[in-house]
Amino acid sequence: MTSVRAPATAAPRRADVPAIVEAGIRGVSMQVQDLALGFGSATVLSGLDLEVRRGEITALIGPTGSGKTTFLRSLNRMNDKVAKHWHRGDVLLNGASIYAPGAQLMALRRRVGMVFQRPNPFPMSIAANILAGVKAHRIAGKEHYRDIVEARLREVGLWDAVSNRLNSSPFSLSGGQQQLLCLARALAIGPEVLLLDEPTSSLDPVTTENIEAMARSLVPALTVVIVTHNLGQARRISDRTVFFYQGKMVECAETAQLFEDPREPETARYVTGRMG
Amino acid sequence: MALAARQAPPAQAPAARAGGRGRLAWLRASSRRLTGERSFLRYATGVAALLPLLALVGIVAILAAKAWPAMKLNGAGFFWRSVWDPGNTYGAPVKTDGVLHPVGAHYGALPLIVGTLASSAIAVLFAVPLSIGAALAVVEKLPRRASHVLGMFLELLAGIPSVVFGLWGILTLGPVLSRDVYPAVASIMPDVPVLRFFRGDTGYGEGLMTAGLVLGVMIIPIVAATTRDLLRQVPVLTKEGAAALGMSDWEVASKVSIPWVRAGMIGASVLGLARALGETMAVAMVSGSLLGTVPANLYGKMGTIASTIVQQLDGAFSDGTGFAVRTLAEFALLLAVITLLTNIAARLLVRKVAATALPVGRGV
Numbered sequence: 226m227t228s229v230r231a232p233a234t235a236a237p238r239r240a241d242v243p244a245i246v247e248a249g250i251r252g253v254s255m256q257v258q259d260l261a262l263g264f265g266s267a268t269v270l271s272g273l274d275l276e277v278r279r280g281e282i283t284a285l286i287g288p289t290g291s292g293k294t295t296f297l298r299s300l301n302r303m304n305d306k307v308a309k310h311w312h313r314g315d316v317l318l319n320g321a322s323i324y325a326p327g328a329q330l331m332a333l334r335r336r337v338g339m340v341f342q343r344p345n346p347f348p349m350s351i352a353a354n355i356l357a358g359v360k361a362h363r364i365a366g367k368e369h370y371r372d373i374v375e376a377r378l379r380e381v382g383l384w385d386a387v388s389n390r391l392n393s394s395p396f397s398l399s400g401g402q403q404q405l406l407c408l409a410r411a412l413a414i415g416p417e418v419l420l421l422d423e424p425t426s427s428l429d430p431v432t433t434e435n436i437e438a439m440a441r442s443l444v445p446a447l448t449v450v451i452v453t454h455n456l457g458q459a460r461r462i463s464d465r466t467v468f469f470y471q472g473k474m475v476e477c478a479e480t481a482q483l484f485e486d487p488r489e490p491e492t493a494r495y496v497t498g499r500m501g
Numbered sequence: 502m503a504l505a506a507r508q509a510p511p512a513q514a515p516a517a518r519a520g521g522r523g524r525l526a527w528l529r530a531s532s533r534r535l536t537g538e539r540s541f542l543r544y545a546t547g548v549a550a551l552l553p554l555l556a557l558v559g560i561v562a563i564l565a566a567k568a569w570p571a572m573k574l575n576g577a578g579f580f581w582r583s584v585w586d587p588g589n590t591y592g593a594p595v596k597t598d599g600v601l602h603p604v605g606a607h608y609g610a611l612p613l614i615v616g617t618l619a620s621s622a623i624a625v626l627f628a629v630p631l632s633i634g635a636a637l638a639v640v641e642k643l644p645r646r647a648s649h650v651l652g653m654f655l656e657l658l659a660g661i662p663s664v665v666f667g668l669w670g671i672l673t674l675g676p677v678l679s680r681d682v683y684p685a686v687a688s689i690m691p692d693v694p695v696l697r698f699f700r701g702d703t704g705y706g707e708g709l710m711t712a713g714l715v716l717g718v719m720i721i722p723i724v725a726a727t728t729r730d731l732l733r734q735v736p737v738l739t740k741e742g743a744a745a746l747g748m749s750d751w752e753v754a755s756k757v758s759i760p761w762v763r764a765g766m767i768g769a770s771v772l773g774l775a776r777a778l779g780e781t782m783a784v785a786m787v788s789g790s791l792l793g794t795v796p797a798n799l800y801g802k803m804g805t806i807a808s809t810i811v812q813q814l815d816g817a818f819s820d821g822t823g824f825a826v827r828t829l830a831e832f833a834l835l836l837a838v839i840t841l842l843t844n845i846a847a848r849l850l851v852r853k854v855a856a857t858a859l860p861v862g863r864g865v
Contacts (some may be wrong), residue, residue, distance in 0.1 A: 303745060
């Protein structure tokens with residue numbers, strides 16, 4: 226971050242950066258270092274080390290209560306506001322700590338977007354929903370609003386369905402359409418990383434398929450981390466899969482390997498359906 | 502129906518026999534089986550449901566009957582005249598259009614209509630933003646214990662009799678404002694429409710502004726408590742969605758939480774407005790009780806319909822023709838109509854706002 230703001234002459238030239246560091250920076254989007262977190266006296270997660278690779282879809286799977294959603298929420302600091310939240314260890318985004326004193330929370334959330342378990346449109350028009358983040362971060366001037374709304378709605382395949390009612394309430398849309406709207410809203414501020422917290426758990430199979438296809442189309446331009454209870458979904462769309470169990474990361478591997486040849490016995494029991 | 506359903510064992514219900522239409526047939530049959538006790542219950546609930554309607558119609562009808570002679574004599578000009586003259590109550594009464602009244606009795610409602618609406622408007626404009634702030638603090642910001650304490654104070658504030666507010670207004674708030682605040686405000690206000698009313702003589706603390714502010718303090722508990730309950734209903738997921746988009750707390754509140762409850766907010770404001778419109782004692786004490794003249798600026802002495810009725814009733818009984826009392830009845834009717842119209846307007850507004858804002862229909 227500092228090198229960006231420094232005068233051009235003082236900034237290190239690309240050629241000066243050792244190739245291996247460059248490769249590392251390019252390959253890892255978020256790095257979790259010995260993270261432990263909890264609420265009050267309860268420890269939800271501990272001893273977590275993980276690299277989220279850039280331009281890939283990383284799926285987080287595990288039984289209910291294994292801490293995967295809490296972990297996901299630590300990547301954009303959504304746990305901060307939860308009562309008695311504490312954490313140890315660190316999370317780096319492009320090598321810079323997101324928990325460092327002076328780290329900009331709003332800027333972090335512009336770079337790390339999120340879509341939730343259930344659609345959560347705001348009580349404003351469909352167009353205003355798309356523009357909510359754009360306005361909050363003053364990303365574009367008024368003259369671009371129309372284009373942004375159209376581009377984002379097209380991107381999620383919602384344009385044809387809503388183009389004639391951009392100014393009406395989003396609550397008249399179906400659940401699936403609302404979720405697509407929320408996805409478009411998250412994409413509108415141009416995040417680098419997109420966190421999906423069981424985005425299809427309340428949706429029908431067709432819309433689910435839609436959203437999965439969309440997630441696939443977002444990489445490698447974006448980095449996606451998805452929490453899912455649906456093992457088939459993890460298998461279908463993710464490049465790497467992380468298995469959580471009882472607040473620990475049990476295994477992290479290429480998706481195919483984790484499902485077909487897991488190293489750990491717990492992983493094997495979970496992915497084969499003997500534990501759920 | 503619940504009673505009937507509980508008493509009829511499922512096995513005896515003809516539903517099983519009658520197939521698809523069975524449920525309806527069974528309901529009809531069970532309603533025929535209503536015993537005397539149950540039909541009594543039905544009539545009792547019917548009467549209870551009609552009671553508010555009967556009360557409203559009854560009150561308005563009796564007021565109207567009482568006020569009718571005054572309405573005839575005062576005419577339509579009553580609404581835009583600025584005059585308060587009980588006439589010569591010691592001389593011989595005269596009869597005009599069949600209505601007995603003292604010589605020279607002449608009444609106009611304009612100053613009181615203006616006073617009532619203006620003081621209530623000041624109260625709402627003062628109380629609603631403060632209440633929203635207090636409610637947001639309680640729901641979003643303060644730790645649980647502090648918000649409990651604040652909530653308790655709000656309820657205590659709601660329980661204080663209005664005469665206490667009036668006394669506080671006239672002894673403390675009015676003098677302080679007229680000494681330290683009003684002159685300063687009046688001196689910086691430009692001579693342009695609306696703001697012009699902030700200029701001029703600031704008086705001694707009795708008047709429109711003080712009355713409006715006292716009313717504002719009085720309605721804060723109602724508006725704030727309602728707003729707090731509304732804000733508690735905003736789904737966490739929606740607020741988190743806004744925060745996850747990088748909005749600040751203020752943006753989450755102003756762009757998401759408050760719009761989410763805006764229909765209810767209008768309802769809460771109208772609750773407060775209704776109380777302010779009808780508030781009598783506190784206003785009677787701090788208004789300055791001016792009759793027959795529209796206040797020249799926001800600090801001027803004034804009267805409201807409610808405060809004037811209570812202050813003039815005693816004197817009105819000394820009018821042997823009863824005309825003064827009938828005129829007060831006309832004022833009471835006017836106040837009832839104003840309150841009613843406010844409520845209807847609010848309802849229409851709520852419907853309009855709710856159409857675009859609230860999650861109706863297929864909200865997940």
